Amino acid sequence: MAPITVKKICCIGAGYVGGPTCAVIALKCPNIQVTIVDLNQARIDAWNSDNLPIYEPGLDEVVKTARGKNLFFSTDVDKAIAEADLIFVSVNTPTKKSGVGAGYAADLNFLQRATRRIAEVSTSSKIVVEKSTVPCRTADAMRTILEANSKPGCRFDILSNPEFLAEGTAISDLFAPDRVLIGSLQTESGKDACAALANVYANWVPRDRILTVGLWSSELTKLAANAMLAQRISSVNALSAICEATGANIDEVAFAVGKDSRVGAKFLKASVGFGGSCFQKDILNLVYLSESLHLPEVAKYWKAVVDMNEYQKDRFSRKVVDTLFNTITGKKIAILGWAFKKDTGDTRESPSISICNHFLSEKARVNVYDPQVTEEQIWLDLDETSTNEVDHKQHVSISKSAIEACKDAEAIVICTEWDEFKTLDWAKIYEACPRPAFVFDGRLMLNRAELQQIGFKVVTIGSGDV
Numbered sequence: 119m120a121p122i123t124v125k126k127i128c129c130i131g132a133g134y135v136g137g138p139t140c141a142v143i144a145l146k147c148p149n150i151q152v153t154i155v156d157l158n159q160a161r162i163d164a165w166n167s168d169n170l171p172i173y174e175p176g177l178d179e180v181v182k183t184a185r186g187k188n189l190f191f192s193t194d195v196d197k198a199i200a201e202a203d204l205i206f207v208s209v210n211t212p213t214k215k216s217g218v219g220a221g222y223a224a225d226l227n228f229l230q231r232a233t234r235r236i237a238e239v240s241t242s243s244k245i246v247v248e249k250s251t252v253p254c255r256t257a258d259a260m261r262t263i264l265e266a267n268s269k270p271g272c273r274f275d276i277l278s279n280p281e282f283l284a285e286g287t288a289i290s291d292l293f294a295p296d297r298v299l300i301g302s303l304q305t306e307s308g309k310d311a312c313a314a315l316a317n318v319y320a321n322w323v324p325r326d327r328i329l330t331v332g333l334w335s336s337e338l339t340k341l342a343a344n345a346m347l348a349q350r351i352s353s354v355n356a357l358s359a360i361c362e363a364t365g366a367n368i369d370e371v372a373f374a375v376g377k378d379s380r381v382g383a384k385f386l387k388a389s390v391g392f393g394g395s396c397f398q399k400d401i402l403n404l405v406y407l408s409e410s411l412h413l414p415e416v417a418k419y420w421k422a423v424v425d426m427n428e429y430q431k432d433r434f435s436r437k438v439v440d441t442l443f444n445t446i447t448g449k450k451i452a453i454l455g456w457a458f459k460k461d462t463g464d465t466r467e468s469p470s471i472s473i474c475n476h477f478l479s480e481k482a483r484v485n486v487y488d489p490q491v492t493e494e495q496i497w498l499d500l501d502e503t504s505t506n507e508v509d510h511k512q513h514v515s516i517s518k519s520a521i522e523a524c525k526d527a528e529a530i531v532i533c534t535e536w537d538e539f540k541t542l543d544w545a546k547i548y549e550a551c552p553r554p555a556f557v558f559d560g561r562l563m564l565n566r567a568e569l570q571q572i573g574f575k576v577v578t579i580g581s582g583d584v
């Protein structure tokens with residue numbers, strides 16, 4: 119059979135993954151027409167405007183270069199499916215909120231609806247690519263749905279092509295990925311489909327970085343990669359508690375441990391805990407999968423990574439209260455950073471939300487500043503997570519600058535590692551704070567000695583003295 123040449127791509131889901139990933143494909147493959155579709159009209163309108171729906175360094179330039187040439191954003195899902203020869207399914211797969219597996223299993227409703235739509239509107243054969251993160255063997259369910267609903271003469275080859283980009287560095291990750299992983303059935307047509315997708319990536323990714331494996335290995339690799347990354351953070355955060363109790367310093371410990379080339383230096387930064395839409399969701403998904411496979415010890419092992427993360431967020435919040443002489447009632451606390459990490463406006467599962475809610479339960483007055491997160495989003499996050507113990511509308515205010523947020527604050531709590539916090543005029547901030555003035559560095563990012571020199575009492579994750 120002649121090799122399949124992909125000419126038209128449709129991406130279902132214009133979110134944090136579908137948008138940047140397929141915009142980069144369009145940029146790097148001028149001969150392929152890429153249409154990114156979504157049911158959410160507001161999101162598509164934003165993709166078609168000067169104000170893109172997500173903040174990601176370098177994304178504006180990519181979109182502006184390709185949009186209108188070979189990159190299109192639309193709500194006409196059916197038309198884009200019908201025209202495409204390859205379809206990425208890049209819809210959300212959140213943790214299930216109710217029913218069997220609630221709190222653990224992935225909710226595959228969006229994925230299944232998109233799959234059903236592909237079957238219903240396709241009049242020609244398609245390569246269907248799982249881009250969303252899914253439990254192992256989801257491709258089986260997709261195949262069953264596609265085959266049961268397809269028209270005569272349409273065949274569907276299903277590939278798994280999980281995405282490894284991290285938010286904040288999505289564009290550089292997509293330009294130069296460590297690897298691209300493609301899983302397929304090891305049948306002739308499965309391998310042909312795999313080769314067709316590999317040829318798309320080969321427009322800019324070196325061949326030796328394009329890994330081709332079996333479908334189930336590919337699906338499981340994505341969950342495994344996130345679980346192992348998160349495990350490193352929980353490990354270093356667990357050690358940070360020992361450091362605080364012994365006077366050891368977690369940055370020194372992590373640096374020395376990471377010098378062992380078998381361990382490696384990356385992803386060993388102690389923090390207030392990991393956030394983001396995926397680590398927790400994907401580990402819980404792995405826990406559920408392990409339990410379904412009657413592997414309770416394996417489930418328990420991975421669950422501990424999430425438990426340690428909850429412990430770290432709670433431990434940090436308690437430490438703030440303890441240090442402020444066991445009460446923060448009525449005290450003003452500045453939270454610097456609301457996004458789950460720097461260089462993104464994404465707040466999903468951000469540790470700042472849990473930490474703020476902890477302070478609110480102690481009836482503190484909280485002032486929040488983040489350079490990228492909108493006021494509307496901060497209120498939405500608090501509305502969604504409020505326990506109704508305290509009226510957050512009365513106790514929280516949102517500032518337009520870090521300096522404004524810190525004015526009159528008895529404690530300044532760094533939750534996100536935005537670069538601008540390093541270069542703030544800390545002496546000026548100190549002047550506007552009541553004494554004693556505390557800085558809680560939840561990201562180990564500030565120069566402790568300089569702050570102490572100014573007069574601040576400094577408390578950091580993973581080191582002993584105040």
Ligand SMILES: NC(=O)C1=CN([C@@H]2O[C@H](COP(=O)(O)OP(=O)(O)OC[C@H]3O[C@@H](n4cnc5c(N)ncnc54)[C@H](O)[C@@H]3O)[C@@H](O)[C@H]2O)C=CC1
Nearest residue numbers: 131132133134135156157158209210211228232250251281
């Ligand atoms: N956010 C990230 O950094 C990464 C996410 N992933 C995975 O990628 C998947 C997508 O994640 P995000 O892009 O963050 O989600 P998202 O929530 O930002 O975007 C998903 C989009 O799909 C749309 N959608 C849902 N059902 C649809 C349908 N039937 N037809 C058309 N559009 C539909 C939604 O309206 C939404 O705009 C998830 O499985 C996630 O685990 C993987 C790697 C990185």
Ligand SMILES: O=C(O)[C@H]1O[C@H](OP(=O)(O)OP(=O)(O)OC[C@H]2O[C@@H](n3ccc(=O)[nH]c3=O)[C@H](O)[C@@H]2O)[C@H](O)[C@@H](O)[C@@H]1O
Nearest residue numbers: 281282283284285351385386387389392393394396458459
């Ligand atoms: O599947 C996904 O969604 C993605 O999840 C993560 O990417 P992301 O969540 O965007 O960001 P990370 O850089 O991994 O950070 C996650 C959280 O861990 C925290 N973190 C990270 C590294 C570290 O050393 N310490 C630490 O606390 C970050 O501050 C953040 O809250 C993975 O890094 C990506 O490879 C993966 O594709």
